[in-house]
Amino acid sequence: MDKPLKNPPTYLITSVDHALRIAAMLQLEGELTVSEVAERLGVARSTAHRLLAMLVYRDFAVQDERRLYRAGPVLELAAHSPSVASRLRAAALPHLHRLVDVLDESANLAVRTGDTVRFIASVECTQSLRVGSREGMVFPAHRTTAGLLLLAELTDEELAAVYPAERYADRPEDRPDLARLRTRLARVRRNGFVLNQGRSERGVVALGVPIRAPDGDALAGLSVSMPSGRYDRRRLPALVDILSRAAGAVGADLARSA
Known part of the structure; x- marks a missing residue:
């Protein structure tokens, strides 16, 4: 019989979960604003901004001159056709x-x-x-x-x-x-x-x-x-x-x- 997969961890680290979800959004969809990220995650804009800043620091995201965020070098291989x-x-x-x-x-x-x-x-x-x-x-x-x-x-x-x-x-x-x-x-x-x-x-x-x-x-x-x-x-x-x-x-x- 197949065993179940991916039961949630006992101790869910919310900030890590949010960061991973943002990375997936950028990878799949392309450009996002801070407000869009905040709304999708159900968090304050300041929280979304801090999460995005960390993703930029680690090259999972980049911010362009229009202040939009998109997939960074780490994710861009999968970001060619969102x-x-x-x-x-x-x-x-x-x-x-x-x-x-x-x-x-x-x-x-x-x-x-x-x-x-x-x-x-x-x-x-x-x-x-x-x-x-x-x-x-x-x-x-x-x-x-x-x-x-x-x-x-x-x-x-x-x-x-x-x-x-x-x-x-x-x-x-x-x-x-x-x-x-x-x-x-x-x-x-x-x-x-x-x-x-x-x-x-x-x-x-x-x-x-x-x-x-x-x-x-x-x-x-x-x-x-x-x-x-x-x-x-x-x-x-x-x-x-x-x-x-x-x-x-x-x-x-x-x-x-x-």
Whole structure:
């Protein structure tokens, strides 16, 4: 049985967490102001400014003449093409907020790169017991809701190319059993959604559907996450319907913005 991944540390260092989230924002989205960073993190502008100053000092960020911050030398290798992730995020955010308003559970947007997925947007609900923001976090694709959704789009040959045995020679335990994974992905294709009960994180249930381009290609995974104690399987059809309509709306908005 797969073990859960990335349970939050017992002692969360908030300032470090904030700095890492800012680095992920700059890497994925390009330019940001102090005010935008402060709003996204829910902190004062002075706090956001201090965090950005430290990132500049360590070359994770640079500030230009317009007083905008962007990815620095340490991150610039991955900052050459933030446009796709930025457009996806911009199109999805209003719908993520609506999902949170309707369901009162946290909502996420994630994309796949090779054998991993990265969360590029996350909106927390306001309940005291909730799944926190996953923005900027990276997980193995075969262990996540969005990853399974996007891997299900691949042919058997493409899937094998994602998980070549030689890449995992020094860590064979990280390579999924491809026969079992293909069976799981076939079920995802039949259902059109993924229900993830504790595979990524212990005590968390996530439900997701793909966001598709006009040509039908899956671009990202849209999901809601909740503490397992609040999941009611009788609501599954209704939740899938709400998510599917939101994913369709994101796809339509993205097409209009192209």
